[in-house]
Amino acid sequence: MNPYETRLAVADEAEALARLSSESFGYPRADGTPRPPDAAGRRTWVTTHHGRVVAAVVDRPYESWFWGSRVRTSGIASVKVALEHRGNGLLSTLFERALTTAAHDGAAISTLFPTAPGIYRRFGYELIGSYDEVTLPTADLTAVRTCGGSIRRAEARDMRAVRDLYARWAAAHNGPLTRDGASFPATDEEVMDEYAGVTLALDDEGTPTGYAMWSRTGGYHADGVLEVDDLVAVTEQGLRRLLHALGTCATVAPATVICTSSPDLTELVVPSHPWRVKRANPYGLAVLDVAQALTDRTYPTWLDLDVTFSVSGLPVAGQDGAYHLRVADGHASVDQVASAELAYTARGLALRYAGTHSSSDLRRAGLLTGSTDDDDRWDAAFGGRRVHIRDYF
Known part of the structure; x- marks a missing residue:
């Protein structure tokens, strides 16, 4: 037994x-x-x-x-x-x-933070990004030039604006969680209570353009650290304002730790480049339901795609097989078919879905085989958005 x-x-x-x-x-x-x-x-x-x-x-x-x-x-x-x-x-x-x-x-999909990626590849997972703690000298942030706007401390009544800013930012990327549901704080007060401060960036008309959620650790001498758990801005002005404001902590918190995914826009506006990954948390994705994953998303309205493909090694029984993908007017339909020349492995389909690798990359890694005739069209349908992870679970 x-x-x-x-x-x-x-x-x-x-x-x-x-x-x-x-x-x-x-x-x-x-x-x-x-x-x-x-x-x-x-x-x-x-x-x-x-x-x-x-x-x-x-x-x-x-x-x-x-x-x-x-x-x-x-x-x-x-x-x-x-x-x-x-x-x-x-x-x-x-x-x-x-x-x-x-x-x-x-x-439609599954994600995880694997401590050993090889263990989970047999279940169809492949790495698509990383949620990292990066560190840089706080003083370097003071060198960020500002260009108008202002900042102020957020209050509970500002949390709706904060949530809206996050949703705007997240919807423009692949991978961020929506921050809805039982795993996230239910009330505005609960969000505020998690941090020492929430700083809001405003444009010249007073409209919120970004926020930083931060805490202080290590005292106020050489070991002082400014921990920025969430830094989101939807304009250059807001990003610069927030970074410069965080830099004013340099005398009491010589080091700043930012939780983000690379490449981060902060790297483009900080004049120096002392960016160092303190702790990396790789993030993996697997496709569970092929048809649902491909039809739940939208596509460029100009894209016209009519292709067949097969996939093998998916973790859910009944999902391996051949499919016909038709994209038109920004939406897709998916049907199972008898066979297809183009073949993805489960890991290859995960990377394709995340948009992290081109067809030529997938072929060189042995995750895509078959005709190359539609490679450019596949790349057009699944390219152009950066993967970013902003929550660890």
Whole structure:
């Protein structure tokens, strides 16, 4: 009889999951009652061995911005296997259950932060970007020239404007989460309480054009650090105003840490280039539902695309196969067909969807084979937007 069982976690396994997280990730054991495995915004799958929890995966329902559209996303987090049970294929069953259920519930793609990307490539994931903590001397920000506008401290009543600014910025990129739902603060006051300060940039008419959410650590001597968890601007004026304002902390916080994805526009306006990655968190994507992923997004209205392709190695059963993609008037239709000459691997389709690599790149990596006749059209349909990640989960 198989001693392993994979299923949804139950409430009284919260303590066992907390212990497994502590030993897997080095987290200190928190005081008080551990978070329930079915807490809002979380669905926890576990594998037990003779009734003891030895592996787990958490599925977090999100929406991500891709190609100007909101795409339902399964965010995989807290992947862990007890040391004595590694190498027994437990993750294969956990991912099969988690991703199949997520796709059934409407997720078109899945994303995660892999500590070892190679482990997850067999499930169709490939790296599309990175959420990084970058550090630079705070004094260098004072050299950023301003060009009008002003700044002020944000209040709770400004949070609607802050959310709108983030949505405008995020919708212009591939990858950012929409920041809706149970995984994000529900009220404006909760957002404000997470940071020492939220600074708002305004244009000459007083309209918000950007914001910085920041905190201070390390005291006010050489170890002082200004931590900028979120820096968003929709105009050059707003970006310059915010960076210059942050630079005024140089005497008490010699180092600034910004959470962002590279390349960041900050690099284009800071005169020096002392940018250093303090901690990198690579981000991976897998396609769960081919037709939904391709039809949920919009396309350039001038694009006319009529192609067939196949894909293999996708993590959800029934998704491998050949497809006909037709794009016209900014929208797509997708149908399954018998065969196709052009062939993507699951990882190749993930990179294609994110828009991070050209057809020639995918071919050189062995992730795309077949006729090259439509390569330019594929590149036109899936190019032009930068991947940016601004939330870690």
